Amino acid sequence: MVLTKRVALRKCLEFQGRKMCLVSGSANLGLAEKVAGKLGLGVLDMVRQKFKCGESMVRITDLDCHIKRHDVYVFQGVDDHVNDNLIELALIQDTLGRAGASEVRVVLPYMPYSRQDKRKKMNGSCLIEPVSVGVVARMLNAGTIHGLTSVDFHSDQIELAFGNTPVTHLSAQSLLINHFRHFEGREDVVVVSPDAGRDKFCQEVADDLKLRMITMQKVRPADNEAKIISDLDSLKGKTVLMFDDMCDTGGTVRAAKAKINEAGCTAVYFAATHGILSGPGVENLREAGFEEVVFTDTVSIPDEKRVGFDALTVISVSDMLADSIIQEFRGQA
DSSP: OEEEOOOSSBSOEEETTEEEEEEEOSTTHHHHHHHHHHTTBOOOOEEEEEOTTSOEEEEEOOSSSOOTTEEEEEEOOOOSOHHHHHHHHHHHHHHHHHTTOSEEEEEOSSOTTTTOOSOOEETTEEOSOOOHHHHHHHHHHHSSOSEEEEEOOSSGGGGGGGTTSOEEEEOOHHHHHHHTGGGTTOTTEEEEESSGGGHHHHHHHHHHHTOEEEEOOEEOSSTTOOEEOOOOGGGTTOEEEEEEEEESSSHHHHHHHHHHHHTTOSEEEEEEEEEOOOTTHHHHHHHHTOSEEEEETTSOOOHHHHTTOTTEEEEOOHHHHHHHHHHHHHHHO
16 A cells, blocks of 8 residues: 655645645655655645455545645556556546546656557558557546646647647657757768657657758667667767657667667667666667666656666656646636
8 A cells, every 4th residue: 555645835826716736646656756845735634555356446645735726637657467457547537526636637747558559551551550650649538627737649630539638738849859968960970760650759859959950760670679770871970869759668779879880880879758677678778888877757767777877867757747737727716
């Protein structure tokens, strides 16, 4: 059972007659606390419990703040128990709706199931499978929800799955660009897009930093596997900055790094918004030998995954989320 107890900080923010408070699920509670702190708030006290049968239970225990007629922002992250995370979020939505919240706005920094955003084709025909991110969107929409905030969707079409629910789609692009600002304008530095799906993002990074960009070509023989088929001879003697939206098992990134090494580059940096790092993800990134690996904290990276990972840098999206929330709240008020 997890019990969060916060003291000293106020629990509600008031502006022009409206009141706002924050609650959080159990995944990535640290990010919720950072955002709340920047707003001068504490996260409401809540019990999150797992029964022996595997069912989840949540209960808001904070008596200093009444939920009724408040705008409530609900944070939930994603960890190694993504399905439990989603059920817990649905239970919190229901709790707030029954408590009479004026509005319930979900903050889901990383959108789970986002890679399953369309049906795959084989021999020209669609496979018999779900569009899983659409199922997640319908589940969230079925609960009490008046808006969703997320960061760097895997594809822009995901926003359409939420129908009439207002979506605030933020980007960590500027955070990643500023981290590598010291490379701006250097002729010996090249931005590499790991596949065509990230071309737009990587081209915008390259334009901002006044660097050249190239795209790697890859094929996927199976899920979580990738084979690089590009000719990268132009990278000889260059420093490479490679960007993606997420890193899961790290297989694609490791394969790309090996191919880039063959071209004779001098150093390779890798950055992505979401560091999921499931299975062999940390091992693959460590053994790939990057100069630096940069993620944001949209997904919490626990201490055990950081051990021996000296190249890892984590930058926070808390300022960006706090700014978005306060602008949205004051805009409604």
